[in-house]
Amino acid sequence: MSNLIILPIIFPFIIGAVLVFFAKKSRAQRIISGVSVLAMVGLTAYLAIMAYQQDTVILEAGDWAAPYGITLVLDNLAALMLLITSILGAACLFFAFGTISEKRERYYFYPFYFFLLVGVNGSFLTGDIFNLFVFFEVMLLSSYVLIVNGGTKYQLRESFKYVILNIFGSALFVMAVAWIYSITGTLNFAHLSERVAQLEQPGILTVVGVMFFIVFAAKGALFPLYFWLPRSYFGPPAALAALFGGLLTKVGIYAIIRVFTLIFYHEPLFTHKGLIVTVAGFTMLFGVLGAVSQYDFKRILSYHIISQVGYMVMGLGIFTPLAVAGAIYYIVHHMFVKTALFLLAGATEKITGTTNIKEMGGLIKSHPVLTWSFFIAAISLAGIPPLSGFFSKFPIILGGFQEGQWVISAVALLVGLLTLLSMMKIFGYVFWGENKLTDRQYSTSVTNLLIPIAPLVAFSVILGLAAEPIFTYSLHIAEQILEPSNYVDAVLKE
Amino acid sequence: MIKEPNDMMFRVFIRLIAVIVVTFSIYLFFSGHNAPGGGFIGGLMSAIAILVIYLVFGIDRIKAALPFNYTYMMSIGLLLAIATGIISWIAGYPYLKQFFDYFQLPFFGEVELTTALIFDLGVYLLVVGAAMTFILTIVEDDS
Amino acid sequence: MEILMSVVIGILFAVAVYLMFSRNIIRVLIGTLLLSHSVHLILFTMAGLQRGAPPLLFLEAEAYADPLPQALILTAIVINFGVTAFVSVLVYRTYQEHKTVDLYDLRGEKDE
Numbered sequence: 001m002s003n004l005i006i007l008p009i010i011f012p013f014i015i016g017a018v019l020v021f022f023a024k025k026s027r028a029q030r031i032i033s034g035v036s037v038l039a040m041v042g043l044t045a046y047l048a049i050m051a052y053q054q055d056t057v058i059l060e061a062g063d064w065a066a067p068y069g070i071t072l073v074l075d076n077l078a079a080l081m082l083l084i085t086s087i088l089g090a091a092c093l094f095f096a097f098g099t100i101s102e103k104r105e106r107y108y109f110y111p112f113y114f115f116l117l118v119g120v121n122g123s124f125l126t127g128d129i130f131n132l133f134v135f136f137e138v139m140l141l142s143s144y145v146l147i148v149n150g151g152t153k154y155q156l157r158e159s160f161k162y163v164i165l166n167i168f169g170s171a172l173f174v175m176a177v178a179w180i181y182s183i184t185g186t187l188n189f190a191h192l193s194e195r196v197a198q199l200e201q202p203g204i205l206t207v208v209g210v211m212f213f214i215v216f217a218a219k220g221a222l223f224p225l226y227f228w229l230p231r232s233y234f235g236p237p238a239a240l241a242a243l244f245g246g247l248l249t250k251v252g253i254y255a256i257i258r259v260f261t262l263i264f265y266h267e268p269l270f271t272h273k274g275l276i277v278t279v280a281g282f283t284m285l286f287g288v289l290g291a292v293s294q295y296d297f298k299r300i301l302s303y304h305i306i307s308q309v310g311y312m313v314m315g316l317g318i319f320t321p322l323a324v325a326g327a328i329y330y331i332v333h334h335m336f337v338k339t340a341l342f343l344l345a346g347a348t349e350k351i352t353g354t355t356n357i358k359e360m361g362g363l364i365k366s367h368p369v370l371t372w373s374f375f376i377a378a379i380s381l382a383g384i385p386p387l388s389g390f391f392s393k394f395p396i397i398l399g400g401f402q403e404g405q406w407v408i409s410a411v412a413l414l415v416g417l418l419t420l421l422s423m424m425k426i427f428g429y430v431f432w433g434e435n436k437l438t439d440r441q442y443s444t445s446v447t448n449l450l451i452p453i454a455p456l457v458a459f460s461v462i463l464g465l466a467a468e469p470i471f472t473y474s475l476h477i478a479e480q481i482l483e484p485s486n487y488v489d490a491v492l493k494e
Numbered sequence: 495m496i497k498e499p500n501d502m503m504f505r506v507f508i509r510l511i512a513v514i515v516v517t518f519s520i521y522l523f524f525s526g527h528n529a530p531g532g533g534f535i536g537g538l539m540s541a542i543a544i545l546v547i548y549l550v551f552g553i554d555r556i557k558a559a560l561p562f563n564y565t566y567m568m569s570i571g572l573l574l575a576i577a578t579g580i581i582s583w584i585a586g587y588p589y590l591k592q593f594f595d596y597f598q599l600p601f602f603g604e605v606e607l608t609t610a611l612i613f614d615l616g617v618y619l620l621v622v623g624a625a626m627t628f629i630l631t632i633v634e635d636d637s
Numbered sequence: 638m639e640i641l642m643s644v645v646i647g648i649l650f651a652v653a654v655y656l657m658f659s660r661n662i663i664r665v666l667i668g669t670l671l672l673s674h675s676v677h678l679i680l681f682t683m684a685g686l687q688r689g690a691p692p693l694l695f696l697e698a699e700a701y702a703d704p705l706p707q708a709l710i711l712t713a714i715v716i717n718f719g720v721t722a723f724v725s726v727l728v729y730r731t732y733q734e735h736k737t738v739d740l741y742d743l744r745g746e747k748d749e
Contacts (some may be wrong), residue, residue, distance in 0.1 A: 006589045010576050017576070020569035061579075062590040111569075130709055137716045144723055148730075156731045157743045160662065163724060167669045168657070170720075171676045174713055178676075181706065182683035231745070528694055534715055628722035632729050 004050070005059050005074045007043055008082050008121040012036070016114030026105050030097055033110045037093050040086040040117070044079070051079035055480065056490035058127065066491050067191040071127035073491060076477045077328065078124045081254055084332060085124070087459075088246045088339050089117050094452035095343050096239035099350060104150050104237070112149070116142035116243075123251050127491060128188045129180070132255060133173050136219070140166050143248060147236050155235040162232040169218040176211040183208065190491035193262050193484050201266035209264035209271055213256060220252025221306050222313060223282035230290065230302035238346020241298060245305050246339035250331055253312050257327070260316060261481045268319050273405070276317035281411045284310030288418040297345045297355040297430070300422055301338070304381065307415055308334050314408055315396040323399025325478035329471060330392040333380070333463055337389065340377045340456035344370065347449045348430060351441055357426055362435030366442045369450060371431045373457045378427060380460045382420035388463035391471065501550070508550045515543040526614055527606070533614035537621025544622070545629060553634060564623040564630070571619030578613040642682040649675035660740045662728050669724065673717040677710050 015036045022028040051057060051074050061070040074082075093113065100109060119139025126132050144166075148159040181187055183205060184195040196205055218225040229249070233241045256276075264271055287307030291300045312334070315327025345355065347370055352360050364371045380387035393416060400409035435442075463470060480486055519539030526532025548556050582591040594608035649671055656668030684706035690698030732738055 003583045003589050006579075006583075010579065010589075014573065014576055017569040017572040020565060023565075060588055062592065063588045130712070134712060134716065137720070141719055141723060144727075148727060151730060151734070153734050154745075156727070156734050157745060160727060160731055160743065163727065164657065164665060164669065167720060167724070168672070170716075171672050174673075174676045175679050177709070178680040178683040178706075181680075181709075182685070187705075534711070624719065624722065628726060631726055635729075635733075 012114040012117040016111040019111040029110045037090040044082040044086040048079040048083045051076050067188045072125045073127040081124045084335050091452040092239045092243040098449050112142045112145045130187045158231045165228050173215045179208045190488040193488050216252045216255045220249045226306045230299050233302045242339045242342030245342045246335045262484050272317045272319040277408050280310045280314035281408050284415040288415045291422045318399045318403050320399050321478045322395050325474040326395030329474040333388040333392045336456050336459045337377050337381050343453045344374045347446045351444045357429040360430045361433035364431045378423040382423050383416045386464050388460050391467040512543050533617030537618040541622050541625035564626040567619050568623035571616040575613050575616030646675050646678045662738050
């Protein structure tokens, strides 16, 4: 038991509530929120070390014992996700300082930024499926507010669709919770895992599992429920698009990984190797095709999120330690690189005032640092060695070949090629080519915006260069989550 | 929106109704520990009472009489609820563990007071604040 | 009783989905409300409809009701309250900005 693991939830909660009092004072908000996110990074780093040493740390809220009370569980996977979340949160917040308009700041941008982090952190930490729903809702409600913050016509129109889709998704979530409660009589992850194992997962439980998969697939933008993503991520300012692109879909993926390694793992032939792998293949393919056909900086990146989410669930679907480790590595890589790319798109937008790549050109001369940061992040995304994209896709595809999943592995390789193509399209239009900038745009300085981006790009390089220890760590996590008894024993203390 | 209130019966009876509703909401709030009720229901009830008063006497006049900032009320409620959990942390127990004791209060007799009541007070403030903010946002807009 | 509840839930769900498919955003809003009500009823029914005393308080009672689904529904209702509050304001603001409640006019541009 350690009370520390509640801190990633209540600390941003307190900060968010306090920031409401300073809504009209931009400077005070910036100081408080800036200091707080840095504290969050320190805290989650400490928690990651703690999880690494003790494997699984739990907290029984209110001192109610495990299957009955609300349990928070910190294992290595959750700790890793928490750490990345706070790093991305810090980077995007500092980027927001330089780009966000005063009007948006006054309408509770910072408080809801922190409430969003509450929801995300809570989803990673929670030990029962109903609180997963609750924290999903905290996260979604904050994301609704943030996505519509600013109130432009485009935002209002598109966020309405985003909200309605997610309300429907939440309704399905409650329904799935009701079903699983009526079958097993429990909601605690560990207890569920035990009971489903006792029942040997009959067909009805597989149906419920698929129901959960649909719910999380809608949040994680998997085929065919991805259509909302490019539209809703286009509206909000770059700092938010980056945070959403890096973070929100990954919460859905985390939930899929958690549920399908801990609870519904008895029918891998149908759920993992059948359903998840098929969905992953279509997700990758359609996502990247969308990206290839677009000529808008933010939209291309949004479609790439979809295709890369496919890689993550593909790793889970192949369901060997190697492939799952690859998927975890890929999530880490993707979160850093995708956030960096979105922030770079924001910086480019700040210079040129547009996101249409056909209207840009020649930034390599005026902004070399920006260009090369983009170049590193882009080829890392496409999977060129020695950057992180290569080392994280490699185990996934290797796992696919080892398991004889030829089709999906071939699709993954093809998608990698198309990713490179569309990244080079951006590079060719925006950074190469003849200079289309006016003199004033030419001399616009974005150095202050590059400061929060630099660590993310550096991380993506480090993730590639230090592939060996990071892969070992991912493998350690994968082995931990693929052996559900670790989790169950830690929570139920048997 | 009613600028010039003209409903005589409503104005006479609203004083009675509001008192009853507020009393009932306080009853619900305190009974919430062991019986049906609690901060959420109590808060909604109070919000309804305030809203009815708004409806009858007009917004501007009540704003002068009840100068609450409902947004601040929400975040005070939130902080109160979180702080309750931290009390048990400081005492060395898991987060949110509740403590209770029996007290002899004048007039009420023996009363059970728990830390969960402070939590519920937070919820109460939060709900009143949220409900009022949400409704006033739409009502106040004249355009 | 369960069958009656199932029928009620089915009707509610059908109405909700019908409303959500309509072109008027106010109807969509009402549809989401009904949808969440039907889902709460599902939660209630699936957990088993029981008669019994509240647990812990009445130690001599013969049967106890399962408190968990009730707690879950209360939580879900509270969340739904927040979401509804937000969506109502969102619908209102959308109407103010776009001067229309017709989703057909809110489709967005063709080339997106």
